[in-house]
Amino acid sequence: MTQTEHDDAAAFAAYQASFSEVPGYLNFASYGPPSSRVHDRIEHLVRLAGEGAVGATERLEGENLRARESFSRLSGFPLDRVGMTGSTSLGLFQVAFGLPGGSVLVSAGEFPSNIYPWLRTGGIGRARVDLVGAPGTRMTPDVVARSLTSDTVAVSVSAVDFRTGYRADLAGIRDVIGPDRLLVVDGIQGFGVADLEWTLADVLITGAQKWVRGTWGVAALAFSPQGLERVEPVLTGWTGVTDSRRYDGVEHRPLPGAERFSVSNLSPYATGAFAEALELMESVGARAIDGIVSTHAAALIEELDAAGVPVLSPRDREQRAGIVVAGVSGRAADAHAALAAAGISATRHGEDRIRLSVHATTRSEVFSEAAKVLADFA
Structure with missing residues (x-):
């Protein structure tokens, strides 16, 4: 083993040791159990706030910059084009209300947080939604x-x-829409486990609570120069303007970069947790996490195949991330209950599908157990 390989192995061992989810947790697409480092950081910040010592406010507010800096390094966007907001949904609303007109192409099968902002803007003279396809339609470049x-x-x-679980071909979509249209990317189901070229997006929005494993209450916003120019800071607040602490009763100019989309001060416990989770990801690297997640997803698919359970998600490594969907036609409620009885957490979608999702820390021995349970319902 080379020194580099030894260092990488040690970094991953430290990364893995910081998590303590139960072996049957296959529900990262719902939320990602945070690490002990995140727990400790939140506890430290709460204690700091509780003491109320001189300088505590500045130290608490500094967590926002920590999160922005780490997100900038991981996403590839310059720091001045990275901001923070309260959630992926809020970020999408800010973008939707900030586009002055025209239509925005959105899949009808998108998660509702990526549909409702565009529905809400259509009747007020801003951008309006153009829904395409149906639930399950893959938003391919074609x-x-x-x-x-x-x-x-x-x-x-x-x-x-x-x-x-389909991983969008961002490069292909970028190519077909051309340089003049904006590409808005909801990264919450991919950032942290899919090593994508995020800077293909004109706007990238990623909440902390899922694959990043940074808890709820904060999301990152990142912009290309074109995105920053064309998305107006309509839904912004007093912390998104110049001289924000000069309380003179007049409207101030927006800040020059992505911080113009700040609505108010965010919880330092949320931004601190986000920063800690992002820095922990950096310690092993997005590419390494992507590789391990891909290996785990392939192993889970293999177990489902062996058990005769239909796999409804992409099999091609380039088209998937950490989500694997099992088909249980008409029996999803019973299958979900059986998984829970076996100590396996998953998500039920309707009557026909069970969504399983794996991370780099998932223990592979649970894959055969999950497949065995689902085989009774396939």
């Missing part, structure tokens, strides 16, 4: 190309689809 019109100003897509 689907996008066929759906574009002369009025399309943006395409909004999930990097990884919550329902199917």
